[in-house]
Every structure is written in structure tokens, then in C-alpha cells.
Amino acid sequence: MKKLSIFGLILLLAGCQANSKDTDTKKESPSNTNISVKVTQPIEQQPSYTLKLPAELHPYESVDVFAKIKGFVRKINVDVGDQVSKGQILAVLEAPEMDIQSTADRAKSQQLSANFEVSKSRFDRLKKVKNQSSGAVSDLEYEQAYGSMLRDSAALEESNFSYKKSNQMREYLVVRAPFSGIITQRNFSVGALMGDTGMPFFKLVDNNNLKLKVVVPELHAQSISDSTVAKFKVLSKPDTVFTAQLKRNALVIDPVSRSLALEFDVPNKSRALNGGDYTDVQLNLKRKRPTVFVPQSAVVNSQSGIFVLKLVEGNKVERVPVVLGQAQDKLMEVFGDLHPSDQIIEKGSEEINSGQIVQIIK
Missing domain, CATH: 1.10.287 (Helix Hairpins)
Structure with a gap:
């Protein structure tokens, strides 16, 4: 009789432990709990958009003028700020x-x-x-x-x-201008010995034509076309908007900066601009092909990454990593494994995990 009582006690304890494990399992599996969500579908569109980037104006040509042979400076015909023509005699040496x-x-x-x-x-x-x-x-x-x-x-x-x-x-005793431009630097005087210092005699720049250099992030590289026009202002003329036409496109993404180098030609015969000016440039761009947009509320930006919650078979959630593009009103351009036929959760949440089953609100 005593043995039976002990055996019954053991069965009772085992049953209690099993119930306790079932309860713990249910508490530890909140992902199996149904959540009601509203869904929508991505859309494809090809809108125009504006991109603002820092840029810098450079002289169209810039060169350090050296004396090709060793000699003493006999005569100097120009100084800093002088406008010179191609082939003009800048200085004469003697040897x-x-x-x-x-x-x-x-x-x-x-x-x-x-x-x-x-x-x-x-x-x-x-x-x-x-x-x-x-x-x-x-x-x-x-x-x-x-x-x-x-x-x-x-x-x-x-x-x-x-x-x-x-x-x-x-003939090399005569130093001539290789192109028309402005003398911006002179480093020697009459009587100086040229040829061994490694220092240029003059610095000559072409300020009548400028190059606007812009570096475009990789994300926008495919939006650049031969007809791209840049609009910009400079601090010295805040009320004037200048325009420039794209002339040179590197066509290759820099592997270090992950960006694309562009150059725009800027006529400057009026000398309203100075080489070396920094500016903010505005580019009006358009994607070459339609891209995917989703509601901004559908994008989840968490410590683990940026993703959109997509529903697959059986209303099961799948986190789709995306790269953000341009914002358009309440929509956000995204790049990832998303298509117009997909169903995505309209208001994404970091608390919804992959594999979780959700209930769709009609």
C-alpha cells in the first residue's frame, strides 16, 4: 500500500512538470501568435527628381610653366594677374x-x-x-x-x-605661354638662376572656361545621361543661377568612394566666376527604367538593417533587405527583392519576425 502511494505521488509530480513545460513553451513562442496587419503592394514608377551635391569649380586648364634649360633670367615680360595669349613671350633667359x-x-x-x-x-x-x-x-x-x-x-x-x-x-631660352590664360603665380626675378630648383617659373590658368567637378553617389549613377544639366550658385553672387552642360562622364564607379566623377563645362568670358569656388549643385535626374516604390511606413530601419516585411505563402512574414533611394511624397524608392505582385505589410514593425504568421485585415 505504501509502495502504491509513492508511485502515485511520482506520477502526480511528473504531470505537473509536463504542464509547466507546456506553459513555458507557449510563453516562449510569441511568434506563433497571430497579428492583424494591413497589406499593400509595391508600385513601379519612373519619376524625375532633384539631387543636390557639393561641387567645385576648376580652371579649364592649369599648368606650371618651367624653363626647359638652365640659365639666368634676363627679362620678365609679365606678372601675376596679367592676361596672356598662346605663344606670347613670358620671359627670356641667357646662357x-x-x-x-x-x-x-x-x-x-x-x-x-x-x-x-x-x-x-x-x-x-x-x-x-x-x-x-x-x-x-x-x-x-x-x-x-x-x-x-x-x-x-x-x-x-x-x-x-x-x-x-x-x-x-x-630657342628654349625664351619661355612662352602654352595657351591663353592668366598668370596666377611668379616665383623668380631678373638675375635668378633657373633650372635646378624644381620650382616653376609661372603658374598659368585658363579662367575664361571653367570645369564644374561633381561626384555622384553610386546609387544615382544610372540616372546620369548626356543631356544632364547642372544648376548652381556661388557665394559671391547668391542671386544668380548658373547652368552648365555635362561634358565628361567617368562611366566607372570609383572602387574606394563608390561614386561617379562628372565634369560640366562652364563658359566664363565675363569672369563672373573664379576657379576654386565651392558651390552646391542641383541636378535634375530621372531613372533610366522604372523602379520599385513602397509606402514610407512599410520601411523598417533597425539596428539589424533596413528591410520591408513581405508576405509569402500562408501569410508567413519574410524580411526583405532593401537599399533606400529617393523619397517621393509618402513613398520611398527601394532596391531589393520586391515586385509589384508582392504583398507587403503597410506599417512595418521591428517586432514582427521572419516566419511569423499574420492575419490580413481586409
Whole structure:
């Protein structure tokens, strides 16, 4: 009898523990609880939108002007702020040793020219005699005269090249503007020695034409077209809106910044703008193809990421990771595994988990 009582007590305790586990299991599985939600569907559209980005104006051309050869500055014709034309003489150097070398090369050319005239005259005379009277000139004498003329001709040609080189080097004593523009920097004065410092003589920029450089985030790269126009203002003229046409598109996303480099040409003959100005540019863009939009309330931005709650078979919830695009009224452009035929929860919540069953409110 006593054994039966103990056995019954054990069964009673086991039953209580089982009930307790069932209760705990129900408490630990809130995801199985039905939640009522309203659903909607993504839509596809291709709206135009405006993008504002920082930008910078640069001179169309900018170059450091160096003296190609070593020499002393004899004359400077321009200074900072001067407008110059292409080919204009900016400065003149002097190098006496180059004048001496040029004079020596010219004298050598004249001497070799005289030698060539003598050897050529002798060969022509022997050739004439040989043709008129067979045997009057030996073959050896004839060939020696011919060889002498060829040697003198080659020596003269080499000397002429050397003389031309000397004159060409002397031309480098004249520093000219490679293009039309403005002198923005001058680093040497008359009497200074040029050629060894590594410092440019002048800095020349073309401020009549400017380049507006803009870096567009990767997300908007596909919205850029050849007809894209930029509108911008500068601090010095806050009431004036300038426009620029896209001229250069890198076409390749930078792997470090994940952005696309653009350049717009800005005519500036009136000099209303300055190279180096910073500005905020406005781009009117349009996607090349329709993209997906969902209600902004459907997008959940949590610590674990940005996602939209999509319903799959059996009203089961699936979290779909998305990348945000442009906001349009109450809609948000999203990029992810979403299609117009999908059903999504209209008001997303971080508390709704993947795999959870929900009830749709009609």
C-alpha cells in the first residue's frame, strides 16, 4: 500500500512538470501568435527628381610653366594677374655657354662644307676625265675620291644636325605661354638662376572656361545621361543661377568612394566666376527604367538593417533587405527583392519576425 502511494505521488509530480513545460513553451513562442496587419503592394514608377551635391569649380586648364634649360633670367615680360595669349613671350633667359657652343657648331659646319665642296669637285673632275678617256684615271684613285666625298658629306650632315640642335636649345631660352590664360603665380626675378630648383617659373590658368567637378553617389549613377544639366550658385553672387552642360562622364564607379566623377563645362568670358569656388549643385535626374516604390511606413530601419516585411505563402512574414533611394511624397524608392505582385505589410514593425504568421485585415 505504501509502495502504491509513492508511485502515485511520482506520477502526480511528473504531470505537473509536463504542464509547466507546456506553459513555458507557449510563453516562449510569441511568434506563433497571430497579428492583424494591413497589406499593400509595391508600385513601379519612373519619376524625375532633384539631387543636390557639393561641387567645385576648376580652371579649364592649369599648368606650371618651367624653363626647359638652365640659365639666368634676363627679362620678365609679365606678372601675376596679367592676361596672356598662346605663344606670347613670358620671359627670356641667357646662357653664354650656349651662345659659344652655337658659334662653334656654325664654324665647324662652314669648315666641313668647304671640305665637302673640295672633295666633290675633285670627284666630279675625275669622273669626267674617266668618262672621256678610258684608262686616264685608275680605279683606285677614282674610288678614293668617291670615298672621300662620301665621308665629307656625312661629316657635314652630322655637323649641320649639331648646329640645328644648338639653335633649338637656344630657342628654349625664351619661355612662352602654352595657351591663353592668366598668370596666377611668379616665383623668380631678373638675375635668378633657373633650372635646378624644381620650382616653376609661372603658374598659368585658363579662367575664361571653367570645369564644374561633381561626384555622384553610386546609387544615382544610372540616372546620369548626356543631356544632364547642372544648376548652381556661388557665394559671391547668391542671386544668380548658373547652368552648365555635362561634358565628361567617368562611366566607372570609383572602387574606394563608390561614386561617379562628372565634369560640366562652364563658359566664363565675363569672369563672373573664379576657379576654386565651392558651390552646391542641383541636378535634375530621372531613372533610366522604372523602379520599385513602397509606402514610407512599410520601411523598417533597425539596428539589424533596413528591410520591408513581405508576405509569402500562408501569410508567413519574410524580411526583405532593401537599399533606400529617393523619397517621393509618402513613398520611398527601394532596391531589393520586391515586385509589384508582392504583398507587403503597410506599417512595418521591428517586432514582427521572419516566419511569423499574420492575419490580413481586409
